[in-house]
Amino acid sequence: MDETTAPENLNPLQRFGRDVRQVRLARKITQKHLGKATGYSEGYVSKVESGTLLPRPSEKFAKGCDVTFGTGELFAGLLRRVDEGDHPSWFVPYLNLEKKASRILDYSASLVMGILQTEAYARAVFRASHPREDSELIEGRVAARLRRRELFEQDNPPLLWVILHEACLRTDVGGVEAMPEQLEYLLTAAASPHIELQILPYSAGAPAVHMPFTLLTFDNSPTVLYADGPQGGKLYDSAKTVASHVDSYDRLRANALSLERSLALIKSLLKEYRW
Structure with missing residues (x-):
């Protein structure tokens, strides 16, 4: 994902990935560490953060982020809204x-x-x-x-x-x-x-x-x-x-x-x- 892309121009997957990256960096956690904590590879985390993982990140990953970051059900909820955003x-x-x-x-x-x-x-x-x-x-x-x-x-x-x-x-x-x-x-x-x-x-x-x-x-x-x-x-x-x-x-x-x-x-x- 281009760092210069305006937030309003991001699609739902890109916004989800941006939020994962921002919280990860704020917690001073590497992609490798986050991947290990959630049961995925460093490459998987990279694709999530770039918004290029299709069809979308798994519920397991989102819940793993919440546990690792201590964010309650924030990312699990964001992932549900990604799904809802693609449906009427x-x-x-x-x-x-x-x-x-x-x-x-x-x-x-x-x-x-x-x-x-x-x-x-x-x-x-x-x-x-x-x-x-x-x-x-x-x-x-x-x-x-x-x-x-x-x-x-x-x-x-x-x-x-x-x-x-x-x-x-x-x-x-x-x-x-x-x-x-x-x-x-x-x-x-x-x-x-x-x-x-x-x-x-x-x-x-x-x-x-x-x-x-x-x-x-x-x-x-x-x-x-x-x-x-x-x-x-x-x-x-x-x-x-x-x-x-x-x-x-x-x-x-x-x-x-x-x-x-x-x-x-x-x-x-x-x-x-x-x-």
């Missing part, structure tokens, strides 16, 4: 609940669910929906979307059950550069013991619901619904609304292809892209 404000409440859910039940109507998107696919989605946005902002959104996969790296990850309408597989997002990779990633994801994937085929007829939605279930609190709207997504906790969508999800799942046949369809479409 209306999506942040959903993300906070997604991390606590024991099961995530998703229906995707036309695009692959965000947490299962590859980098190239996500970039094409964001570029289509934000055609005038600077490339740096697009890349920030892409990196934030990919970071959601960290959900499955925790000790007790949730069960993710995804129903993709066949349109998700046949909508050409990103062309031959993105679609084969996306289909391959779906097959890889479906091999995880924490992810179940079904396809709702065109032959199933009109779906129970036409808009995508997600149900989040928890061990000790009621199920919550997340659904898209014209002004962005919204969370619903009304028992009646949630129950209606639970019923719709059951119908979608009943009309979808079996797990095995769903994977067979994805493999078949992957061959078409490769021909």
Whole structure:
């Protein structure tokens, strides 16, 4: 990071790195010492401080900085705000609940669910929906979307059950550069013991619901619904609304292809892209 760069011109990762460096220097700690204290290398610390570590520093590093510097939860909080800064404000409440859910039940109507998107696919989605946005902002959104996969790296990850309408597989997002990779990633994801994937085929007829939605279930609190709207997504906790969508999800799942046949369809479409 250029030392002469004005603070207002720094992106969120650069601001985080600047703050780490300032506190480190104030405590008279070397990069090597900080790396050892947090469980990382000196090079890792250098990349954090320059704002070039992608997709972003780990939560372990941020918490390690707080312990080493004696700053409470300052850097852990700053890192959370880096994540939030790359997401629209209306999506942040959903993300906070997604991390606590024991099961995530998703229906995707036309695009692959965000947490299962590859980098190239996500970039094409964001570029289509934000055609005038600077490339740096697009890349920030892409990196934030990919970071959601960290959900499955925790000790007790949730069960993710995804129903993709066949349109998700046949909508050409990103062309031959993105679609084969996306289909391959779906097959890889479906091999995880924490992810179940079904396809709702065109032959199933009109779906129970036409808009995508997600149900989040928890061990000790009621199920919550997340659904898209014209002004962005919204969370619903009304028992009646949630129950209606639970019923719709059951119908979608009943009309979808079996797990095995769903994977067979994805493999078949992957061959078409490769021909």
